[in-house]
Amino acid sequence: MKKLLAGALIALTLCGCGSKAVETKTATCTNTTKQNGLTMDITTKYDYQDKTVVKQTQDAVITAKDKENYDFAKKYMESANMKDSTKDMKGVTYELKYDEEKLQVSEIMSIDFTKISADDYNTVTNGQANIDGKRFKIDLDKTINGMKASGFKCEL
Known part of the structure; x- marks a missing residue:
């Protein structure tokens, strides 16, 4: 068993020498x-490999000019109900935070995207993505x- 494991590790090491790791870059x-x-x-960051x-x-971050607008923004974001609709989705994290002092x-x-299902992605995007199938790719350029x-404004 040890010889088999050692042989597998050697094979992986030798194979790994010639392979090139896919670099992950970020667009903002x-x-x-x-x-x-x-x-x-709004700041959106896209981690991508090749063009995927x-x-x-x-x-x-929504900043209000006064308490009345802050209360409106808070109620509006809570009414979107994203926390509840995404809580059981694999590959999705969601957090809503409030800072009353800063309004x-x-x-x-x-x-x-390596974990989320097409159905869940369509739910997150309110059906605007129109993705079919279990595996899908999000094109960076598009x-x-x-x-x-x-x-x-975007920077690669």
Whole structure:
């Protein structure tokens, strides 16, 4: 048994010498929107390998000009009910945080595309993704172009 294991390790080591690890890079898109007493700063990071997105992390911070707008933003984000709808999804993390002192509501969502199912991804995107099948790929170039068309500034 030990000889078999040692042989397998040697074979893996020799095979690994010639193979090239796929490098993971990150693209970052940002946008700031001001409307009705609220400022929303969104930062979305896309971890990608070759031209395929493997993970997306979005951090949205809503800052209110006063307590009334803060309360509105808080209720609005809670009504979206993303925490409950994503809690059992494999590959998805979601967090909603409040800072009453700074009048900020923060939403952080992460999607691991190597783990999430197509059905769950369609749920997260409210059906806008229209993905079929168990395995799917998110194209980096199409994603970045879509973000830029929506007013985001992106850096690769």
